[in-house]
Structures are given as C-alpha cells and as structure tokens.
Amino acid sequence: QVKLVESGGGWVQPGGSMRLSCTASGFTFGQYEAAWYRQFPGKECDLVAVITANGLGTRYPDSVKGRFIISRDNTKNSAYLQLNSLKPEDTAVYVCHAGRAILQTRPCAFGRADANDYWGQGAQVTVSS
Numbered sequence: 316q317v318k319l320v321e322s323g324g325g326w327v328q329p330g331g332s333m334r335l336s337c338t339a340s341g342f343t344f345g346q347y348e349a350a351w352y353r354q355f356p357g358k359e360c361d362l363v364a365v366i367t368a369n370g371l372g373t374r375y376p377d378s379v380k381g382r383f384i385i386s387r388d389n390t391k392n393s394a395y396l397q398l399n400s401l402k403p404e405d406t407a408v409y410v411c412h413a414g415r416a417i418l419q420t421r422p423c424a425f426g427r428a429d430a431n432d433y434w435g436q437g438a439q440v441t442v443s444s
Contacts, residue, residue: 317341317428319411324438327401331442335396337411337435345389347431350417351396353407354437360410360423364396376419379405401442411435 323335335351348368352360364385366373373385384397394411410425414432427434 317433318426319413319428319433319435321409321411321435321438324409324440326441326443328444329401329403329442331401333398333401333440335398335409335411335438335440337394339392339413339433341428342413342433344392344394344413347413347415347433348417349385349387349394350412351383351385351394351409352412352421352423353405353409353440354423355407359420362417362419363409365417366394398440401440403442405440406442407440408437409440410437 318341319337319339321337327333346368348365350365351363353363354360363379364375364383366385366387370387375383382400387394412434424434425437
C-alpha cells in the first residue's frame with residue numbers, strides 16, 4: 316500500500332522541542348524531495364522545511380530558520396523534522412510531503428497517495444503553557 320505515515324506531535328511548552336517522523340511505503344521515497352508543511356486553522360499549507368532527494372540540501376522560511384531542522388534517511392524511507400525553541404505561534408497541524416511540486420503555499424492534501432504527490436495524515440503540534 317502506498318502511503319506516508321507520520322508519528323510524533325502532541326503538546327509541548329514554549330521553548331520546548333519535538334521531533335516528527337514520516338515513513339514511506341509502496342513507492343521509491345528516495346527519488347523525491349521531501350518537505351514538511353503546516354496548516355493553521357482555515358488556511359492552506361505553508362512550507363516549513365524541504366530537503367533534496369539525496370539529503371544534501373535544505374531550505375527553510377525565515378519564520379523557522381535556525382529553530383527547525385529537516386533530515387532524511389533514505390535507507391529507512393523516512394524523513395524527520397526536529398522542532399526546537401517552539402513558540403505558541405508554531406501551533407498547527409504538521410504534515411509530511413514527498414513529491415515534485417514543493418511550493419511555499421499550497422492546498423493541503425492529507426493522506427493523498429497519487430503518483431509524484433504523497434502526503435502524510437498530519438500531526439497536531441500544540442505549544443502552550
């Protein structure tokens with residue numbers, strides 16, 4: 316079965332850290348860029364991190380640069396997002412994506428498993444005291 320399955324998420328206090336994981340099955344994960352997006356209520360998905368297929372290149376928007384770290388292990392068909400120095404405004408649903416169309420903002424497609432466009436199911440991250 317073709318899918319991306321996320322793990323992690325939950326509640327954390329401001330200043331805390333959390334790690335999200337995403338594991339692919341049923342397709343060749345290592346041939347795609349991987350990205351993490353987040354969705355605020357009523358909004359589209361905003362890109363928070365992207366990593367090249369070979370794992371050698373990453374980029375982040377200014378809002379998370381220096382706090383979030385994306386990585387991947389193609390031998391495990393997995394991508395990761397380390398979230399550090401979390402702020403209440405980081406509270407959102409975070410979703411993993413692997414595919415061709417990595418955009419700064421795009422409609423979320425939780426659970427989609429189309430050719431060249433694979434999405435996780437999403438994970439709620441809540442930052443509050």
